[in-house]
Amino acid sequence: MSDFKGRRFPTDVILLCVRWYCKYGISYRDLEEMISERGVMVDHTTLFRWVQHFAPLMEKRIRWYQRYTDASWRVDETYVRVRGQWAYLYRAIDKNGETIDFMLSPRRTAKSARRFLGKALRLRRDCPPEAINTDQNEAYGKAIRALKRAGELDKSVQHRQVKYLNNRLEPDHGALKRLINPARGFKTLATASATIKGFEVMRMIRKRQCLMLESGTMGEVRFVNRLFLLAA
Numbered sequence: 542m543s544d545f546k547g548r549r550f551p552t553d554v555i556l557l558c559v560r561w562y563c564k565y566g567i568s569y570r571d572l573e574e575m576i577s578e579r580g581v582m583v584d585h586t587t588l589f590r591w592v593q594h595f596a597p598l599m600e601k602r603i604r605w606y607q608r609y610t611d612a613s614w615r616v617d618e619t620y621v622r623v624r625g626q627w628a629y630l631y632r633a634i635d636k637n638g639e640t641i642d643f644m645l646s647p648r649r650t651a652k653s654a655r656r657f658l659g660k661a662l663r664l665r666r667d668c669p670p671e672a673i674n675t676d677q678n679e680a681y682g683k684a685i686r687a688l689k690r691a692g693e694l695d696k697s698v699q700h701r702q703v704k705y706l707n708n709r710l711e712p713d714h715g716a717l718k719r720l721i722n723p724a725r726g727f728k729t730l731a732t733a734s735a736t737i738k739g740f741e742v743m744r745m746i747r748k749r750q751c752l753m754l755e756s757g758t759m760g761e762v763r764f765v766n767r768l769f770l771l772a773a
Contacts, residue, residue, distance in 0.1 A: 544595075544598065544769055545769075550581070550583060552769070552771060553766075553771075554576070554581055554583075555591055555595065556595070556765055556766065556769065556771075557576075558572060558576055558583070558588055558591055558592075559591050559592055559595045559596060559599070559739065560743070560761075560762075560765055561575070561576075562588065562592055562739070563592065563596060563599075563720070563736075563739035563740050563742060563743045564720075564743040564747075565720075566719050566720040566721075566722065566723050567723055568585075568723050568724070568725075569585035569586075569588045569589050570585050571723075572585070572588050573585040573588060576588075592735070592736060592739055593732060593735045593736070595739075596735055596736060596738045596739025596742065597735050597738050597739075598768075598769075599738070599739060599742045599765070599768055600738035600739070600741065600742050602768040602769075603742050603745060603746075603751060603768060604664065606751040606752045606753055606754070606764075607745070607750060607751060607752075608639070608750050608751065608752055609667065609668045610635040610637075610639050610641050610665060610668050610750075611635035611636050611637055611639070611668075612635075612668065612669070612670050612671040612672070613635060613636040613670070613671065613672045613674070614633050614634075614635060614641060614661075614670040614672065614673045614674065615633065615634050615635070615636065615674050615706060615707050615709060615710050616631070616632070616633045616657075616658070616673055616674065616675050616681065617631075617632060617675065617676060617707055617710045617714070618630060618631045618632065618649060619632065619714040619717075619718070621645065621721060621727070621733060621737070622726040622727070623647075623726065623727045623728075623729065623730055623733050624726070624727070624728055624729065625726065626647075628645055628646065628647050628730060628733065629645070629646050629647070629648065629649045629653065630643060630644075630645050630646075630717075630737065631643060631644045631645075631646060631653070631654070631657040632710070632713070632714065632717075633657075633658075633661050634709065634710060634713055636706075636709070638709055638713060638748065639745075639748060639750040640741060640744060640745050640748065640750065641661055641664075641665055642657070642660060642661035642664050642665065643737070643741055644656070644657040644660055645730060645733055645734045645737060647730060649678075649680065650680055651679075651680040651681075651683035651684050651687075652684075653680075654678075654680045654681050654683070654684035655683075655684035655687050655688060657684075658673075658681075658684055658685065658688060658694070659688060659693055662688070662693055662694060669694075669695065669698075670698055671697070671698060671699065672698065672699040672700075672701055673685060673698060673699070673700055673701070674701045674702070674703060674706040674707055675700070675701075675702055675707070676702065676704070676707060677702055681700070681702075682700060682702075685698075685700045713744075716744065717737075717740060717741070717744060720740040720743075720744075721737070721740065724736065746761055746764065746765075751764065753767070
């Protein structure tokens with residue numbers, strides 16, 4: 542219960558709001574109005590603070606329940622507006638569309654690509670890639686070669702730059718963007734990163750790529766509650 546210590550609102554209300562915001566692509570003011578219909582009066586700034594606190598916790602804890610991913614990775618980046626400037630959201634999925642990892646970066650460089658791939662490799666060390674498909678951006682080639690030299694990536698891993706193999710990433714980016722767009726831009730990289738973690742968690746749940754996830758909406762509710770050691 543320490544995650545909710547000192548909170549004025551019940552834990553089920555907090556998790557309901559965080560889950561709705563991260564799942565449905567709505568604004569905080571819309572969520573404020575929606576939850577008021579249930580007789581709960583909570584300000585949109587409080588909702589924002591809840592998402593900033595609990596979404597990263599959800600992302601950290603869901604990794605314990607993430608199924609093994611396929612050894613064929615698709616890697617790409619998409620754009621996210623932060624304080625009026627473009628930032629770059631690096632994302633990796635497997636050939637079945639399951640999320641491997643993601644990382645928000647202010648720059649689109651070989652150093653950023655290496656940092657992202659290194660992070661993904663550490664996270665998924667139990668099911669490493671045999672092939673990594675990217676676009677023609679040379680930054681990925683430099684990053685992969687550097688990881689192989691450092692021994693962080695097996696030298697047998699293929700780097701493929703076949704455009705059609707990444708086709709599955711585009712609709713996956715699009716589904717995520719439909720959640721991001723109502724935010725109308727983020728104020729800082731930190732708030733953007735925390736919020737996107739919540740969006741990605743709910744995408745993983747929708748893709749049903751989590752162990753112990755039961756079917757239906759109530760199965761989703763029970764699973765999110767389990768992340769915080771709560772009874773359904």
